[in-house]
Amino acid sequence: MNRTTSASSATPAAASAAAAKSSSGAGKEKFLVLPIVILILAQMGTTGDNGALSLAASALTKDLGATTSDIQLANMIYPLVGGSFMIAGGLAGTMIGWRKTFRIGALLAAIGEIALALSPNMMFFIWVGRVLVGLGASFLVPSLLGIIPFIYHGANRTVAFGCIGAASGLAAVLPLILGVVMQLAGMRITFFVLALYFIGVVVLSLGLPKFDQQPEKSHFDAIGVGLAAMGFFCMLIGLSSISSWGLIKPMRTAPFTLFGISPAIPLVVLGILILIVLVKVEAGEEKRYGLVVLPRSFITTKQVLAGLVANALMFFFMGAQSILMSPYLQLVADWTPIDVGVISIVTGLPTFGLALGIPKLFPKANPRHVIQIGYVAMALALGCMAFSVTLDGANRIGVYLGAFLAGVGAGTVSSHASNIVALAVNDRDASQSGGIQSTMRNVGQALGVALLGAVLIFGISSTLHNEMAADPAISPDVAQQVSELTINLGSNTEFEHEIANIKMDDSERAKLVDLEAKARFDSTRVAYGAGIVIVLLGLLTTPWITTLSRDSKPAPSAQVAKASPSGSQPKHPQS
Numbered sequence: 001m002n003r004t005t006s007a008s009s010a011t012p013a014a015a016s017a018a019a020a021k022s023s024s025g026a027g028k029e030k031f032l033v034l035p036i037v038i039l040i041l042a043q044m045g046t047t048g049d050n051g052a053l054s055l056a057a058s059a060l061t062k063d064l065g066a067t068t069s070d071i072q073l074a075n076m077i078y079p080l081v082g083g084s085f086m087i088a089g090g091l092a093g094t095m096i097g098w099r100k101t102f103r104i105g106a107l108l109a110a111i112g113e114i115a116l117a118l119s120p121n122m123m124f125f126i127w128v129g130r131v132l133v134g135l136g137a138s139f140l141v142p143s144l145l146g147i148i149p150f151i152y153h154g155a156n157r158t159v160a161f162g163c164i165g166a167a168s169g170l171a172a173v174l175p176l177i178l179g180v181v182m183q184l185a186g187m188r189i190t191f192f193v194l195a196l197y198f199i200g201v202v203v204l205s206l207g208l209p210k211f212d213q214q215p216e217k218s219h220f221d222a223i224g225v226g227l228a229a230m231g232f233f234c235m236l237i238g239l240s241s242i243s244s245w246g247l248i249k250p251m252r253t254a255p256f257t258l259f260g261i262s263p264a265i266p267l268v269v270l271g272i273l274i275l276i277v278l279v280k281v282e283a284g285e286e287k288r289y290g291l292v293v294l295p296r297s298f299i300t301t302k303q304v305l306a307g308l309v310a311n312a313l314m315f316f317f318m319g320a321q322s323i324l325m326s327p328y329l330q331l332v333a334d335w336t337p338i339d340v341g342v343i344s345i346v347t348g349l350p351t352f353g354l355a356l357g358i359p360k361l362f363p364k365a366n367p368r369h370v371i372q373i374g375y376v377a378m379a380l381a382l383g384c385m386a387f388s389v390t391l392d393g394a395n396r397i398g399v400y401l402g403a404f405l406a407g408v409g410a411g412t413v414s415s416h417a418s419n420i421v422a423l424a425v426n427d428r429d430a431s432q433s434g435g436i437q438s439t440m441r442n443v444g445q446a447l448g449v450a451l452l453g454a455v456l457i458f459g460i461s462s463t464l465h466n467e468m469a470a471d472p473a474i475s476p477d478v479a480q481q482v483s484e485l486t487i488n489l490g491s492n493t494e495f496e497h498e499i500a501n502i503k504m505d506d507s508e509r510a511k512l513v514d515l516e517a518k519a520r521f522d523s524t525r526v527a528y529g530a531g532i533v534i535v536l537l538g539l540l541t542t543p544w545i546t547t548l549s550r551d552s553k554p555a556p557s558a559q560v561a562k563a564s565p566s567g568s569q570p571k572h573p574q575s
Contacts, residue, residue, distance in 0.1 A: 031156050036163050038204050039144040042106060043167035045197055046137050048174030049113070050078065050318075051344060052190055054326040055179050055337040059187040060122070068327070068488035069244040069253070070122045072453045075322050076240035076446055077126050079315075081134025082141070083442030084232040087293050088225040090142040090435015094291065095220065097213055098146040099205065105140025106201040109133050113195035117188045129191075136198070138438070145418060145434025150211040158359045158419050165355035165414030170348065179341030221285060224293030227278040232439065235271025238264045239450035247458065253486070297425045298436050302544035307421035310371055311437050312444030313538045314413045317378050319448020320531040321347075321406065324456065325385055325399075328524060331490045333393035346400050347407040354411030359419075367416040368545040375539055378409030379532045386528035391517050392492065423547045451534075452527045459523030460487050460516070467515045474512060478504050482512065492517055 053074060060066035060074070093101040112132030119125035144164065152160040182190045245254040246262035258266050282294045298304050325343075329335040358365060381402050388398025421433050464487060468479040481502045487495070495516045499509070 029153060029156055031159065032151060032209065035147070035151050035208055036160055038201070038208055039147065039160075040163055040167040040170065041204065042102070042140055042144050042201050043164055044171040044174060045106075045109065045194070045201055046141060047167065047171035048178065048197070049109070049133055049194060050075075050322065051171065051175035052178045052182075052194060053078075054322050055175055055182055055340055056187050056190070057327050058330045058337070059182065060125070061331070063187060064119065064122045064125060066122050067486070068457065068490075069486075070126070071327065072323060072449060072457075073240060073244070074122070074126050074130055075319070075449045076236070077130040078134045078137065079319075079442035079446040079449075080233065080236040080240060081131050082137045083236055083439050083446060084229045085135060085138035086142055086438040086442060087228045087435040089138040089140075090146065090433070090438070091221060091225065091291070091293050092139065093143050093146045093434070098143045098150070099208055099210075101139045102143035102147065102208070103202055103205050105136045105138070105143060106198050106205065107136070109136030109140060110195045110198035110202070112136055113191045113198060117191035117195065141438040141441075142434035145437060147208065147211075149422065150213055151209065155363055157422070158363065159356075161418045161422070162356050162359035162415050164418065165411070166352045170352045173345065173348065175344035176338070176341035179337035182337045221282075221289070221292045224278065224282050224285060227274055227281060228293050228439075231271045231274035231278055232443070233271070234267050234274060236443065236446045236450075238267030238269075238271060239446060241267070242450060242454040247454065251486075294436070295425075295429050297429050298433065301424045303424035303547055304421050304433070306371075306541040306544040307417055307424070308436065308440040309538055309541045310374075310413055310417040310420070312440040312447070313375065313378070313535055314410055314417060314444065315441040316444035316448040317382075317406070317410060317531070317535060319445040320382065320452050320528075321385075322445075323449045323453045324524060324527055324531075325402075327489055328389065329394055329399070331494070332520070334491065335394075343399065343403045346403040347410070350404060350407030351411035351414070354408060355414045358412065358415040367420050368542050370416050371413055371420075371545065372539060372542050374409050374412030374415075375535055375542075376409075377405055377412060379535045381405035381409055382528050382532045382535065386525045386532075389521060389524050389528075391521050420545055420547075447534075448531070452531055455527040455530050456489065456523050457487075459526055460489070460519050463519035463522055464516055467519060468512070471511065471515065473508060474515070475504070475508065478502055478508060478512070487516070489520065 057066075057071055060071060066074070089101060089105070109132070112129050112135070115132055116125060116129035119129055145161075148157060148160045148164070178190050178193065181193055242262075242264045245251055245264045247264065248261050250257045250260075250262040254262050254264075256263055278294060279299060282292045283296060286292045286296055298308075326340055329340055329343075330337075358370060381404075384398055384402030384405055388395045388402055418437060421437060425433065461483075465479070465483050468474045468482060482499060485498060487498070490498075492513050495513060496509070499512060504512070
């Protein structure tokens with residue numbers, strides 16, 4: 001059953017009639033399998049790309065000379081670009097059609113993977129390859145979320161959103177496959193394989209059914225797009241650079257200083273101020289044109305905010321894994337890409353099963369309680385991962401248990417995170433919400449990588465500095481020279497290479513290696529602890545989840561009047 005009337009142009013009475021028709025017909029609708037398979041494959045590709053990067057930590061270090069900060073930035077640039085432009089991608093899909101933006105996104109991602117495979121150095125890898133893949137995702141992910149409300153309705157829509165959440169779990173198969181490819185053929189061939197994958201998605205998209213999406217005949221919100229891109233870019237680049245530029249005191253790698261301090265925090269503040277201006281500007285633009293980058297309903301509806309927090313925390317959690325678990329296991333514990341790929345399976349199976357199974361088997365489950373259980377499971381997972389860390393590696397049982405609980409938490413949250421946003425707004429805003437949801441996912445992932453990466457890197461340096469000062473076996477001259485080094489996450493052997501040019505006797509060198517291992521161990525656990533606190537803070541937003549199903553949602557006319565001016569007749573300038 002296709003929509004024949006855009007939510008933006010329907011009268012309240014017509015909207016109510018359409019809603020009633022959708023509700024009554026949902027149970028008779030056949031669930032279309034092929035479209036959701038295509039959308040799942042697209043989601044898997046974007047998730048698999050991040051998995052491939054996690055597996056490539058060791059190869060990037062050996063082949064392209066990457067440092068821990070380089071790997072952190074490579075992880076960051078994808079959500080950085082995606083978070084900056086996904087709201088614009090959502091607007092583009094509303095204006096030119098979701099099927100077109102879906103194909104544009106998959107094609108850009110394929111070109112980006114080819115650039116990654118051909119990268120001569122980390123500069124090209126990060127600022128060309130990763131940027132292109134991020135731009136591709138900024139079109140692709142909002143499109144697959146935007147397509148669902150046009151193809152699926154009622155209970156089928158809930159299941160379809162659950163399938164997209166399950167795709168993150170199903171994508172766990174890709175790291176294992178890519179890990180085998182990487183170990184046998186190398187990093188470059190692996191990224192070529194991903195390029196072919198996205199080309200396949202473009203071809204398969206021809207199988208998406210045509211649906212009656214009326215393109216919004218409104219002006220392109222260039223002001224909103226520009227402000228959103230600048231705001232998120234400044235905020236995220238500032239966050240991502242804390243560990244390499246410094247928090248307050250500037251490091252030698254900082255490109256410039258502001259009044260003697262690191263530019264990282266000022267950039268974050270600037271980004272937040274631009275986003276505040278965006279909210280103010282968009283309120284006026286929405287009254288004038290109707291269609292904007294950031295509809296007011298996304299800001300004023302508490303349930304939407306709770307859903308956006310859920311999307312952000314789910315990917316914050318994934319960011320924590322990518323910067324804490326994978327690098328530690330590969331660089332410190334010397335696990336192979338295949339070993340890390342097996343962990344992805346352990347995480348992916350419960351993610352897939354719960355994200356798909358909860359909406360299907362428990363359609364009347366209270367979304368608020370489901371999200372709460374997911375947050376608690378995610379916190380327990382981080383706790384298990386923290387205790388699995390050892391001085392020279394990791395306890396495999398603890399790693400696998402933490403990975404399994406991670407899948408339980410991620411799958412539980414993703415089963416309802418998107419749907420509670422769609423339930424809280426009118427149909428047009430529900431379709432466009434894919435952009436803001438995707439943005440929050442990228443913001444969450446960026447925060448996970450940046451904040452916990454900063455805790456880890458600064459923690460190692462500061463803890464080692466304090467331990468050297470307190471230990472009489474370490475001379476002040478050696479302590480001073482070590483303090484001037486940028487200590488990266490790595491094994492004892494790698495640290496010995498870093499201090500090889502500092503003159504000291506063997507006993508002092510051995511003691512220094514022991515102190516660095518202890519600092520690495522303590523800092524990693526502290527970083528996991530910080531992640532636990534942030535995830536549990538999400539529980540404070542769950543009381544805002546009050547619209548639990550389509551049946552309990554206010555009538556469309558009331559919803560439009562109360563929450564979203566964009567649901568009313570848009571005002572177009574006279575030609």
